[in-house]
Amino acid sequence: MDELRSRIARLAVSGPRPLWIEGMQVFSTGYVTEPLGGITEPVFALVAQGAKRSALGDHIFDYRAGQYLVVTIDLPLTSQITHATPTEPFLAFGLPLQPALIAQLLIEAGPTAGRPHGGPGIATSDADDKLLDAVVRLLRLLDEPRDVPVLAHGVRREIHWRLLNGPQAALVRQIGLADSRLALVARAIGWIKTRYDRVIRIDDLADDVGVSVSSLNRHFRAVTAMSPLQYQKQLRLQKARIQLIAAPHDVAAIGYAVGYDSPSQFSREYRRMFGSPPGQDAARFQAAAVVQE
Numbered sequence: 230m231d232e233l234r235s236r237i238a239r240l241a242v243s244g245p246r247p248l249w250i251e252g253m254q255v256f257s258t259g260y261v262t263e264p265l266g267g268i269t270e271p272v273f274a275l276v277a278q279g280a281k282r283s284a285l286g287d288h289i290f291d292y293r294a295g296q297y298l299v300v301t302i303d304l305p306l307t308s309q310i311t312h313a314t315p316t317e318p319f320l321a322f323g324l325p326l327q328p329a330l331i332a333q334l335l336i337e338a339g340p341t342a343g344r345p346h347g348g349p350g351i352a353t354s355d356a357d358d359k360l361l362d363a364v365v366r367l368l369r370l371l372d373e374p375r376d377v378p379v380l381a382h383g384v385r386r387e388i389h390w391r392l393l394n395g396p397q398a399a400l401v402r403q404i405g406l407a408d409s410r411l412a413l414v415a416r417a418i419g420w421i422k423t424r425y426d427r428v429i430r431i432d433d434l435a436d437d438v439g440v441s442v443s444s445l446n447r448h449f450r451a452v453t454a455m456s457p458l459q460y461q462k463q464l465r466l467q468k469a470r471i472q473l474i475a476a477p478h479d480v481a482a483i484g485y486a487v488g489y490d491s492p493s494q495f496s497r498e499y500r501r502m503f504g505s506p507p508g509q510d511a512a513r514f515q516a517a518a519v520v521q522e
Contacts (some may be wrong), residue, residue: 230295233277233361236368237320250367250381254323259315263514266307266467268422271326271404273392274298275356275364279319280312285351286454292353297360299397301326301404302350302411303418304453305463322364330389331405338393350411350452352397360391413438414452417445421457425464426488431457465489466502470510477511 241257264284280293284307292298293312300306313319356364367384370376392401403411416438421429434457435445449457465487472483484495484507499507 230277230361233275233322233365233368234320236365237277237322238318240368240371241320250370250377250385252325253367255368256321256323257318258310258313259318260310261313262310264307264309265514266305266463266470268303268464268467269300269306269308270303271328272298272300273324273326273388274300275322275361277320277322278317279310279321281308281319281321282311283308283351285349286459288349288351288454290351290353295356295361296353297356298351298353299326299392299401300351301400302415302452303422304349304351305460305467306351307467322368324367324385324388326392326401326404327385327389328404330386331393331401332407333405334386334390334393335402335405347451348400349454350400350403350414352400354396357391357395360388360395363387363391410448411452413440413445414449417449417457418453418460421461422464425461425468426486428488429458429461462498463502466499469495469499469507470503473507473511474514477508480507483507 237255238257240255264282269283275297276292276294278294280291281298283290283292283298285304290298291311310319363384367381367388370381370384389401392398395401403409406412417434420434420437431442431445435442438445440448446456449455449460453460455463469483469487472486473480476483480496481492484492487495489495489498496506499510503510505513
């Protein structure tokens with residue numbers, strides 16, 4: 230853990246490197262943050278110092294140093310750093326999860342007995358020594374850029390394998406199974422994301438993914454903790470919130486841009502989700518950024 234913290238802290242403040250590991254991220258901040266939403270794609274996120282909270286609807290996931298979050302499908306999460314100081318900043322490592330790599334590992338490992346995952350497509354767990362060791366070795370490769378193209382794939386593969394054999398194995402395994410419930414919901418989410426600013430019909434969505442409406446609703450709610458229409462609404466409002474932080478005076482225009490025909494409906498649903506009207510919420514974020522700066 231000491232080496233992990235040291236390497237993340239150094240990499241987070243360093244300039245561009247000649248060769249980086251594709252998709253890998255390191256993050257550092259000395260401040261607690263406001264809750265901010267967005268669509269989180271499949272990822273393995275490990276906290277080295279501090280603590281973070283992610284919310285999926287009413288489901289709250291708190292994770293701290295030595296723990297990780299896995300997200301196995303595109304989910305509308307609201308996240309915030311809950312513990313960080315200038316002397317002990319929040320430090321984290323992130324790596325995208327690769328369905329093709331997981332599928333390959335499942336084929337090579339052969340059939341395994343295990344309970345299917347019945348909860349949402351997100352979970353937190355403690356990181357064991359083997360997983361931590363693999364992450365540290367991946368970060369060490371950046372000391373020798375010529376090693377990255379030769380060795381990085383093998384260490385990334387090991388990280389996926391450790392996750393497949395860890396406490397969230399049943400959840401991670403679903404990413405690599407083409408006929409899993411997760412794969413079905415992923416297709417539905419892709420359909421919604423390309424039409425988030427339009428009126429959608431659940432019958433059309435069910436036809437596109439090849440299931441009945443009742444089956445779609447059941448699987449979608451199990452994986453995302455919400456219905457397809459609730460997912461679309463969260464997607465609209467989170468995209469609007471990000472745009473409002475940059476342009477807090479264009480409330481009506483942003484509401485129209487994300488698919489609302491009525492400014493009053495946009496303001497009402499925005500307030501219900503985030504606790505304050507759009508313009509006031511954006512101003513609060515800007516004020517907080519000024520104070521932090």
